[in-house]
Structures are given as C-alpha cells and as structure tokens.
Amino acid sequence: MKIWLDGGLQDTESARVSVFDHGLTVGDGIFETVKAVDGRVFALTRHLDRLTRSARGLGLPDPDHDEVRRACAAVLDANPVPLGRLRITYTGGHGPLGSDRGEHGPTLVVALGETTRRPDSTAVITVPWTRNERGALTGLKTTSYAENVVALARAREQGASEALFGNTVGQLCEGTGSNVFVVLDGEIHTPPLASGCLAGITRALTVEWTGARETDLPLDVLERADEIFLTSTLRDVQAVHRVDGRELPGAPGPVTAKAMRIFDERAGNDLDP
Numbered sequence: 306m307k308i309w310l311d312g313g314l315q316d317t318e319s320a321r322v323s324v325f326d327h328g329l330t331v332g333d334g335i336f337e338t339v340k341a342v343d344g345r346v347f348a349l350t351r352h353l354d355r356l357t358r359s360a361r362g363l364g365l366p367d368p369d370h371d372e373v374r375r376a377c378a379a380v381l382d383a384n385p386v387p388l389g390r391l392r393i394t395y396t397g398g399h400g401p402l403g404s405d406r407g408e409h410g411p412t413l414v415v416a417l418g419e420t421t422r423r424p425d426s427t428a429v430i431t432v433p434w435t436r437n438e439r440g441a442l443t444g445l446k447t448t449s450y451a452e453n454v455v456a457l458a459r460a461r462e463q464g465a466s467e468a469l470f471g472n473t474v475g476q477l478c479e480g481t482g483s484n485v486f487v488v489l490d491g492e493i494h495t496p497p498l499a500s501g502c503l504a505g506i507t508r509a510l511t512v513e514w515t516g517a518r519e520t521d522l523p524l525d526v527l528e529r530a531d532e533i534f535l536t537s538t539l540r541d542v543q544a545v546h547r548v549d550g551r552e553l554p555g556a557p558g559p560v561t562a563k564a565m566r567i568f569d570e571r572a573g574n575d576l577d578p
C-alpha cells in the first residue's frame with residue numbers, strides 16, 4: 306500500500322509523521338473521507354470545499370486543492386481497488402507540546418482503504434450525550450472524533466452500526482459519521498445545519514435530489530417516524546430497521562427505497578455532482 310505524505314508517495318509501513326504532530330497531541334486537524342469507485346473519485350470538489358471550510362474554522366492555512374487532487378489520483382493509481390475510501394488528513398503539523406501551534410507547516414496525508422457496499426438497512430441507537438450546536442468546532446470536520454468513537458462503541462455493544470445524537474435543546478442532530486432523515490406522512494425531513502450536524506455531502510445531494518425538507522425535529526421523532534434513513538459517504542443512503550428497542554419492519558420502506566434508487570442513479574451518472 307502507498308500513501309501520500311510530504312508531497313509524494315511513500316510506503317505505508319515506513320511513512321512517518323512526527324510524534325509532536327498537533328494532529329496527534331491535541332487533535333488539531335481536519336479530514337475528509339471520499340468515495341472512490343474504480344479509481345474515480347466521487348464529489349471531490351465538494352469535499353475539497355468542505356476541507357477548506359474546516360481549515361479556515363481551525364485557522365489552518367488553506368489546503369492546496371491541486372496538491373490534494375494530485376495526491377488522491379496518485380494514491381488511487383498506486384493502489385487499484387474496485388471500491389475504496391480515500392482519507393485526506395490535514396493537521397496543524399509538528400509543534401510544541403501544548404496547544405500553541407509551532408512554526409512548521411501543516412501535514413497532509415492521503416491514504417486509501419478498501420471497502421464494500423453497505424447493507425441496505427441497519428440498526429441504530431440513540432445516546433444520552435449531546436452535540437453542541439454552538440461550539441467552536443460545530444460543523445467542522447475535525448480529527449477530534451473521540452466523542453464519536455465512544456458513541457460508536459456503545460452502538461456496537463448493542464448490535465447497532467450507528468449512534469444518533471440529539472443536541473443541547475433536545476433536537477435530533479446526527480450520527481457519529483452520518484446524517485439522519487425521517488419520513489413523516491410521506492415527506493422526508495432532516496435536521497437543519499443549525500442543529501449542529503455536519504454539512505454532509507450525501508445529505509446535501511439527498512436534499513437536492515429528493516426535495517427533503519430541513520426541519521427542527523425533536524429527538525423523540527424517532528419513536529414515531531414512518532421510516533428513518535442515514536446518509537454518508539460510506540453508507541450512501543441506508544435504511545434503519547431498528548432504533549433502540551423499536552423495530553421498523555420492512556425497511557427500506559417505499560420512500561427510503563425511492564431515495565436510495567435516486568441516489569444510486571444520480572451518483573452513478575455524475576462522479577462530481
């Protein structure tokens with residue numbers, strides 16, 4: 306396996322970043338996970354734009370889009386896989402211990418993991434911890450993901466693949482690595498960005514392609530929604546067949562199944578929507 310680091314391809318086994326890299330010591334970094342199908346990258350322009358938004362939110366220098374594009378192409382070329390996910394990581398770089406950034410420039414790493422198509426439906430849980438809709442990092446895709454690691458471990462313990470958060474005012478927000486949609490009386494709704502959720506790229510495309518509405522939703526909407534689904538780069542559109550103790554038999558229901566079809570068709574036809 307080859308990865309991109311320090312401006313070129315390196316062997317994964319021997320590639321090294323400093324143990325004083327701020328991505329490691331204080332979680333001072335951002336990332337993107339991008340889908341790659343047969344060596345071609347999905348929605349890369351949107352991912353690069355979000356990477357820049359996250360960089361600006363953290364006060365990191367703007368990432369060089371041309372370099373990231375070259376890195377993605379080189380990594381895919383060196384590691385051909387039918388379906389993969391590129392992980393772009395961009396950190397504050399080598400710095401002093403503590404929260405002050407050093408003089409060194411940022412670190413850019415692009416790596417590839419092979420993956421498989423997700424199952425059509427999955428189980429989720431809700432967790433008692435809240436997303437902060439007004440935090441310094443809200444809406445930024447930072448490497449400070451420990452809260453998601455903890456919540457996902459809780460989901461796994463309960464036989465689920467995702468954990469959903471409410472926000473501090475009791476509204477439905479998002480999952481550890483996905484956005485959430487509900488179907489009420491035939492209409493699709495998803496929490497607005499003001500709920501504190503990440504501006505998911507799959508979410509934005511799903512809203513655009515299905516006409517889903519952005520609606521403030523109480524967390525307990527999950528107890529009565531006719532259908533529930535998740536969106537993310539790794540899941541595309543994925544139905545929920547169980548939330549906590551509640552079964553949703555027949556998932557994907559008709560509205561979700563249609564959203565899945567629309568997404569597969571549109572995304573398959575346009576790799577940079």
Ligand code: PLP
Nearest residue numbers: 482483484503505506507537538
């Ligand atoms: N929410 C969080 C917290 C995420 O980490 C992710 C993806 O990694 C998403 C939502 C979904 O975003 P996207 O559709 O861009 O993958």
